[in-house]
Amino acid sequence: MAPNDGSLPNYVIAASRPERPAVELWSHHRLPFEAKGELRTMRDDLRVALSHLEPTEGHALYGCYTSGVQDYQCDAENILFYNVKDAGFPHLCRSGFVFERSFQLPPVPPRPMAIARHHHYYEMRPVGGAFRCWVPARTIVSWREIPIEPLTSEVKPAPLWHAMKTAALGVEAATGPPAVFGLRVTVGVPRTARFSVASAVKPLLDGIMSGLHVHDGHDLSDLSVRLADQLGTAPHVISQLLMSDRGAALGERRLLHLRGQGVQWNPADDRCVAAEILVANGDGGWRLSGEIFAVEELGD
Template sequence: MVNYFIPTQGPESWKAFLADPIKQWKKGYSAYELAHCWEVANNLPCCVDKVFKHSEFTLFHNVEVLFGFPEYKVPLPGGNSRSQNDLYVLAKADNELLPIMVEGKVSEPFGETVEIWLSKNPSEGKRKRLEFLLNLLGLHEDCVHNIRYQLLHRAASAVLEARNLNTHHSLMLVHSFSETGKWYEDYANFVRLFHLSPKRDGIVGPVELNEVNLYFGWVTGEKTETHDFPEENYKINNQKEKSAQRIELWSNKRLQFEPKGWMKQMKEDLRTNLKGITPIENGVLYCKFCTKEDHAVFDVENVLLYNVGSGSFSGISNNQVFMERTFEPSPFVDRSINLKHYHLYNYTTKDNISFYWKKDGTIFEWSGLQVSSLKYKPHEYWYNMKKLQTKKKYNSLIKDTNFGIRINIGIPVAKSVNLTAICKPLLDGVISAFHNYSGSDLDEMAMRLASILSIGKTEVANLLRDDQMAILGLKEVVRRFQRGVQWNPSDDSCYQIQLTTYKCNGPNWIIDGEVYLLRK
C-alpha cells in the first residue's frame, strides 16, 4: 500500500501518531520534547546543527532538512509489526539525499534486550526477523544477546530507507534530553559492535552495509521550559475573512533567531497559526513589522521570516511575498498592556494590499541574471551579480539612506519555489554585491571565497574591491565565520522588499530586479 502524508499543524499534531497519546504525550517525555524541539527549528535544532557542523565528516556540515515524518513506520520481515521511528528526517547533504532516523530519549531505555525479546521459545516470525536484521547489519547473533533490540531495528530502518532512495549515506541519530546521558552506554555498546568508537555529542562511522554508509550519532538537547509564561509578554490574533487571512503578533521583545523561555513558546504559537492559513489561487503574502524602538537596527526579513522559519510559510509563499518595516502606531491589542513590537502576516490578493512605502526613483536595476538552480547560500548570488556587465559606474548613496528592493524571479516550467526559504541567502548575496570591500582581511576572504566558488583567488579579490555597482558604498561586507564566511550587507536599511515570480521558458531560473528610493 502506498503511503501518503499530510503536513503537521505544529508540535501538537505529533500526539495523534503515538501508540498511547495519553501516557506518552507529556512535558519531559521524549515524544513531546522531540516534537517541540524539531518542529520549531528553522532547519535543524541548534544542538543537532552544532554537532553536525563540528563533525569531522564534511557530509554533515551543510545539511538541509527537506521533510520530516513523525512516528515513521518501516516494515520488516517476520510479522505485521513495523519499526516505528520517532522521527524520520529526509535531508539533503552535499547534493545527495540523506535519510536520518531520529530516536528521542529522556529517561526511558531502548526497550528490552535481544535475549529477552527472543525468549526461550521464539516464534518463527521472531527468528525470521532477527535473521534479517543481523544479515542487513552484518552482525552475529551471539554478539547481540545483551544489545537492546530497539537499536537493531532503528539502525536497520536507516539502511533500508537509504536503499529505497538509492542513496549512499544514512544516519541513525539518538536525540537525548537527559542531562546525565541516561542509557548512553547501551547505545555505545551497540555502536562498538561495528568496531567504532562512540562519542557523546558526536557522529561516528561510517560502516558500509549493503552499499550504504551508515553513521551513528548522539546529540544532547535541552528540555522545553516547564513553567508557565505571563500572558502579557505576547498576544496573537488570527482573523479569517473572505478576502484575507491575517495573523497578528504583538510582543514585548523582538523575535530572536534562537529564542528561549516565553519567546520560544511565542514562536511556536506563531508558527502554528501560520501553518493554519489555507492557500488560495493567486494568493500573495504581505508581511509588516513596526516597533516603538524606532532607532533599533535589524534586518526586517530576519524578524518577519527567517527567525520564524520558512516551513511556516510553505504553500503560501510560492507566488509573491512583500515585506515592510514601517514607522506607524501598531493597532491596539490591549490598552492595559505595553507591547512594543508588531507583526502582521496578511495572506490575500495583491489588490487588497495597502503599502506603507512608495517608490521614489530607481537607483539601480539589472536583468538577465540566470542560474541553473536557486541556492541556499549567498555567495552564488553575490558572484553572479558582480559578474553582470554594467554600462556605467553608479554613485554611492548617502550613508543610512533607506531603500527598497524588488526581485523578480523567472521560474522554469514544472518548477516551484518557497520564496521565504531562499529569501535570506538571495537578499544577502544580491545586496552584498552593492558594496565594495573595505576590511583588512581581503586576502583571507578572497582565499575562502575562491575555495567555496571554485574560482581563482585573484578574481575574487578584484570582485570584492570592484566599485562599479557599489551604490551602498564601502563596507566589511564579508567576514570570517568558522571555516567559511559570513555576509554582512547593509540590508538593515532596506525597508521594503518585493519578491515576485513569473513562468519562463528554458531550463534556467532568471533573476531580475531593481533598488529604489522610498517615500511615505
C-alpha cells in the same frame, strides 16, 4: 498601557476576520533567531496561527513589522520570516512574498498586555499591489535576466553575489548610499523546477544586496581564498570583485567576516524597508531581475 509587572501577558496573537484573513502578533520583546523560554512559546504560537492562512492563486504572502524602536541593526525579513523558522511559509509563498518595515508605533492590541513594542502583520495579498508604508521614488540600480545557479534550500549567498558583481547593471546617477531603500526582485524559475522561495530567501537577499556593496578591505586575502574555494575560481579574481565599486550603489562596508572555516555576509539588509520577491515560472533557465529604489515614508 502600563509597564509589565508580571500580571499582563508579554504577547498577544490574533487571527482576523474571515472576509480578510490575517494573523497579527503584538509583543513586548522582539522575536530573536534563537528564541528561548516564553519567546519560544510565542514563536510556536505564531507558527500555529500562520498555519491557518490559506494560499490563494495570484496572491503573495505579505508581512509587515512595525516598531517605534529605532533599531536599524535588525532586518525585517529575519524578524517576520526567518526567525519564525518552518512556519508553513513555503505553501504560502508559491507566487512570492512581500515585506515592509514601519517605524511607527504598533496599533493598539485587542486585549490588555505589557507594552506592545513590536507588531507583526501577515496576510495573503494580490501580486503587484502597492506598498502600504512606503512610496517608491527613483530607481537607484536595476538588473535584467541575470543567469543564476538553481536555487535550493542549500544555496549560499556567494554565487548570487558573484552573479551580481559580474552582471551588467543599470546604475542611476550616484547620490551616495540611501539611508533606507526598497527592493523588487523577480526570480525566473524553469517550469520543471521545484522551488520554494521561502527556503532560499535569506541567501537570495544577502547575495543580491552584497553584490551592490564594495568591501572595505578587512581580511581581504583570507576572505578571497575562502570565497574562491566556494566558487571554484581564483582568489585574485575574488579580491578584485570584492574591492570593485562598479555597481556598488549601497556603498562601502565591512561586507564579510571570517567565520569558522567559512565566511559570514553582512550586507545592509537592515536598511531595506520594503521588498517584493516574486516567482515567475517559464521555459527558460534560472534568471534574476530586479531593482533597488529610493523610498519615501507614506504620509510624509
